[in-house]
Amino acid sequence: MGVIDFLWNGFLVALQPDNLLFAFIGVLIGTAVGVLPGIGPMSGVALLIPITATLTSGASAEEAASSAIILLAGVYYGAMYGGSTTSILLNTPGESSSVVTTLDGYQMAKQGRAGSALSIAAIGSFVAGIVALIGLIFLAQPLSEIAIKFGPAEYFSLMLLGLCAVSSFAGKSMTKSLIATVIGLLLATIGMDNVSGVARFTFNTPVLYQGLEFLTVAVGIFALGEVFSTILQKNKEEQAIAKVGRVFPTKQDLKDSAAPIARGSIIGFFIGVLPGAGAILASFFSYIAEKKWSKNPDSFGKGNIAGVAGPESANNAASGGGMVPMLTLGIPGGGTTAILMGALIMYNVQPGPLLFEEHPQVAWGLIASMFIGNLMLLILNMPLVKIFAKIIETPIKYLTPIIIAISVFGVYAVQVETFDLYLLIFCGLLGYFFAKHDYPLAPLVLSLVLGPMIENNLRRALTGSDGDWSIFVTHPISLGFLIVSALWLLIPIILKLRGKKVIINDES
Amino acid sequence: MKMNKWATALMTGFLALSLSACSSSPNFGGGSNYPSKPITIVAPSGAGGGWDQTARSISKVLNETKLVEKTITVENRPGGGGAVFMAEYATQEKKNSYKLFVNSPPILINNLKKEGNSPFGYQDTTPLAGLTKDYGIYAVKTDSPIKDMPALIAKLKQNPSSIAFAGGSAPGSMDHLISVLPAYKSGIDIKKLKYISYDGGGEAIAALLGGNADVVSTDASSVLEYVKSGKVRVLAVAAPEKLTGELKDVPTLKELGIDAEFNIWRGIFGPKEMDATAKKYWEDKLKALSENETWQKEIAARGWLSDYKGSADFTKFLQEQNKQVKELLTSLGMNK
Numbered sequence: 001m002g003v004i005d006f007l008w009n010g011f012l013v014a015l016q017p018d019n020l021l022f023a024f025i026g027v028l029i030g031t032a033v034g035v036l037p038g039i040g041p042m043s044g045v046a047l048l049i050p051i052t053a054t055l056t057s058g059a060s061a062e063e064a065a066s067s068a069i070i071l072l073a074g075v076y077y078g079a080m081y082g083g084s085t086t087s088i089l090l091n092t093p094g095e096s097s098s099v100v101t102t103l104d105g106y107q108m109a110k111q112g113r114a115g116s117a118l119s120i121a122a123i124g125s126f127v128a129g130i131v132a133l134i135g136l137i138f139l140a141q142p143l144s145e146i147a148i149k150f151g152p153a154e155y156f157s158l159m160l161l162g163l164c165a166v167s168s169f170a171g172k173s174m175t176k177s178l179i180a181t182v183i184g185l186l187l188a189t190i191g192m193d194n195v196s197g198v199a200r201f202t203f204n205t206p207v208l209y210q211g212l213e214f215l216t217v218a219v220g221i222f223a224l225g226e227v228f229s230t231i232l233q234k235n236k237e238e239q240a241i242a243k244v245g246r247v248f249p250t251k252q253d254l255k256d257s258a259a260p261i262a263r264g265s266i267i268g269f270f271i272g273v274l275p276g277a278g279a280i281l282a283s284f285f286s287y288i289a290e291k292k293w294s295k296n297p298d299s300f301g302k303g304n305i306a307g308v309a310g311p312e313s314a315n316n317a318a319s320g321g322g323m324v325p326m327l328t329l330g331i332p333g334g335g336t337t338a339i340l341m342g343a344l345i346m347y348n349v350q351p352g353p354l355l356f357e358e359h360p361q362v363a364w365g366l367i368a369s370m371f372i373g374n375l376m377l378l379i380l381n382m383p384l385v386k387i388f389a390k391i392i393e394t395p396i397k398y399l400t401p402i403i404i405a406i407s408v409f410g411v412y413a414v415q416v417e418t419f420d421l422y423l424l425i426f427c428g429l430l431g432y433f434f435a436k437h438d439y440p441l442a443p444l445v446l447s448l449v450l451g452p453m454i455e456n457n458l459r460r461a462l463t464g465s466d467g468d469w470s471i472f473v474t475h476p477i478s479l480g481f482l483i484v485s486a487l488w489l490l491i492p493i494i495l496k497l498r499g500k501k502v503i504i505n506d507e508s
Numbered sequence: 509m510k511m512n513k514w515a516t517a518l519m520t521g522f523l524a525l526s527l528s529a530c531s532s533s534p535n536f537g538g539g540s541n542y543p544s545k546p547i548t549i550v551a552p553s554g555a556g557g558g559w560d561q562t563a564r565s566i567s568k569v570l571n572e573t574k575l576v577e578k579t580i581t582v583e584n585r586p587g588g589g590g591a592v593f594m595a596e597y598a599t600q601e602k603k604n605s606y607k608l609f610v611n612s613p614p615i616l617i618n619n620l621k622k623e624g625n626s627p628f629g630y631q632d633t634t635p636l637a638g639l640t641k642d643y644g645i646y647a648v649k650t651d652s653p654i655k656d657m658p659a660l661i662a663k664l665k666q667n668p669s670s671i672a673f674a675g676g677s678a679p680g681s682m683d684h685l686i687s688v689l690p691a692y693k694s695g696i697d698i699k700k701l702k703y704i705s706y707d708g709g710g711e712a713i714a715a716l717l718g719g720n721a722d723v724v725s726t727d728a729s730s731v732l733e734y735v736k737s738g739k740v741r742v743l744a745v746a747a748p749e750k751l752t753g754e755l756k757d758v759p760t761l762k763e764l765g766i767d768a769e770f771n772i773w774r775g776i777f778g779p780k781e782m783d784a785t786a787k788k789y790w791e792d793k794l795k796a797l798s799e800n801e802t803w804q805k806e807i808a809a810r811g812w813l814s815d816y817k818g819s820a821d822f823t824k825f826l827q828e829q830n831k832q833v834k835e836l837l838t839s840l841g842m843n844k
Contacts, residue, residue, distance in 0.1 A: 353737035
């Protein structure tokens with residue numbers, strides 16, 4: 001039987017009425033999970049496992065496994081759809097991979113283009129879901145072989161490229177952008193160092209052993225920062241309420257988004273395949289790429305639709321890509337896929353090299369259901385856009401308390417720790433002062449994610465090579481990334497030296 | 509107004525969520541009518557990990573089989589690898605017989621290691637029962653030049669840093685201790701061993717398969733599938749006797765003349781000053797649980813091995829493992 005036959009059989013599994021229902025429940029809950037900050041796809045999936053076990057208890061083992069994974073995977077990519085909603089409307093990232101969406105999404109909402117932003121996010125997610133699916137069907141095997149070749153040296157060089165690209169987030173001043181980057185890197189060193197096992201900057205307080213929670217910092221800086229500036233810089237005249245305007249994107253919007261969606265889908269899928277990289281990085285890289293490729297990079301951060309379309313496609317594609325190493329190698333690419341894998345094991349289905357031979361019904365049923373689930377999400381999300389977009393019409397005096405409540409409850413529900421609430425407020429103040437004095441916020445948040453990855457992989461690579469630095473240039477993939485990083489920094493400078501007028505973010 | 513309804517619904521949802529998240533009850537002891545109210549089992553980690561799964565399985569089976577009539581809820585308390593929860597539990601909840609928690613060897617390790625130390629350990633609790641077991645293993649890629657455990661030890665004796673061990677946890681934690689165990693027992697200076705830590709067993713195995721590590725030391729259950737598909741070979745298991753199933757032909761360290769084993773147990777604990785009635789109640793219930801058919805099915809489905817130890821046996825076992833962990837950490841220079 002060829003791929004098409006397997007896929008056909010998969011659709012027969014996924015189109016059974018109860019599995020359609022499971023997929024629908026999954027994507028519905030997933031959307032909700034994505035909208036609520038704090039509760040990410042990971043805890044959402046974990047908390048639903050016992051419930052799916054009860055729901056599927058009557059069926060045979062194989063059928064129960066297919067139904068359960070269809071529901072749980074629905075939660076996973078449903079959350080990727082939902083995450084954009086609060087980012088765009090309230091400047092509050094619903095989950096970590098939607099952080100960059102706040103940059104342009106919120107600006108669009110302020111300009112009354114919330115409807116366009118939300119629907120482009122949904123359309124982009126749908127396209128990306130389909131692209132990832134096609135990748136999963138045809139490239140899973142060869143890609144997984146490449147993915148495991150990615151050792152510490154390769155990861156280090158990839159992350160370095162990411163850090164170089166942070167300059168793309170710079171506002172008016174490169175210096176301020178670098179200051180924000182370094183602050184993020186410093187904050188990232190708090191906690192148990194995973195390579196030497198040494199506790200750094202923890203002052204023997206157990207709450208700090210695992211470092212600062214990324215989401216707490218991101219929600220604080222973006223959402224509460226905005227709240228503080230609304231309160232403190234209270235405009236003399238009551239701020240004009242943004243109008244929702246049209247719900248569906250204009251033809252021009254669609255035209256502007258087509259290429260970013262395509263690029264975001266591809267970038268997202270490939271980054272998703274790498275174990276440990278994940279959707280956060282995928283969305284960041286996509287944003288950076290869009291800004292780099294754009295004819296008009298200055299418009300980013302001011303409501304450029306490409307800054308929504310690219311990252312939102314990328315994070316959804318990454319969730320599809322993340323399935324590749326899990327299904328073919330039994331190696332989860334991140335927290336959520338690890339939990340999905342645990343759920344499969346519970347049904348006696350072991351993901352790994354033998355999955356497609358031993359349990360074709362489960363594997364292909366899941367793939368087919370992802371197609372159906374993505375379609376459901378598109379249909380589900382388009383009418384919701386209308387309702388959600390109304391939120392932006394709420395007067396500030398009602399909206400502000402809601403944002404505070406969502407942020408506080410969201411963070412507390414996950415961390416169950418008052419320390420994180422203090423951190424949230426502190427980051428809110430930090431975010432306010434940063435924004436007030438024109439320091440870009442994104443580099444801080446990005447380097448908080450990249451910092452530990454760069455450091456751990458650098459040291460893993462050097463431990464492996466007995467301290468020999470040449471490991472980074474003798475590995476071809478690693479060398480490739482290093483060259484791109486160098487060009488990234490050098491080309492604008494060279495062009496400038498030759499008198500070309502380029503946009504280089506330095507003080508003038 | 510439509511909007512207000514929406515907001516109200518949203519707020520109510522959040523309120524319910526936040527209330528359920530902080531459902532801690534005041535400290536009441538037991539008394540003869542124990543249990544008179546719902547019971548909480550804490551997983552000192554986020555949702556989805558091993559502790560969380562264990563806690564959820566226990567509460568599910570106890571309630572489903574009506575062994576315990578009172579509702580059992582699972583609470584997640586992430587932070588500091590369990591240390592945040594322990595600090596609170598051992599000081600503020602030491603009489604609360606309605607709050608139990610699950611743990612595994614990290615409760616010993618965190619208390620003994622220097623960095624990231626948790627000031628409270630198993631001595632500050634009442635160990636109620638050990639429920640499952642798993643064992644440390646040493647795995648190489650199928651085509652690795654390292655043929656067997658003696659060959660590995662011989663290489664390490666020649667040059668202790670010639671082999672890159674990979675594990676899924678930070679230095680000084682479980683996978684690291686497992687990796688140094690055979691070398692330690694063979695008289696090799698384990699400070700010179702090369703251990704590369706990854707974020708979780710999955711990434712460690714990826715490093716092995718991608719040729720970025722020579723040996724993976726982790727728990728037996730995480731490598732089964734790779735053994736089955738012929739991608740990795742297991743050199744030895746740190747178990748008292750040979751395992752069954754896929755690993756039935758793998759020699760134990762003891763059979764190879766290395767006097768060592770490492771039991772990765774999972775157990776359930778109560779507060780230090782647990783009420784006597786409550787303690788007796790849980791000892792009986794947990795013993796009944798371990799013999800229950802539904803429980804056997806549940807743990808088989810999750811790929812765990814049953815290993816019931818009553819409170820007294822469990823405490824004695826913890827004392828022994830505590831000694832072993834202390835010895836290893838001292839040799840690594842990572843002890844408190």
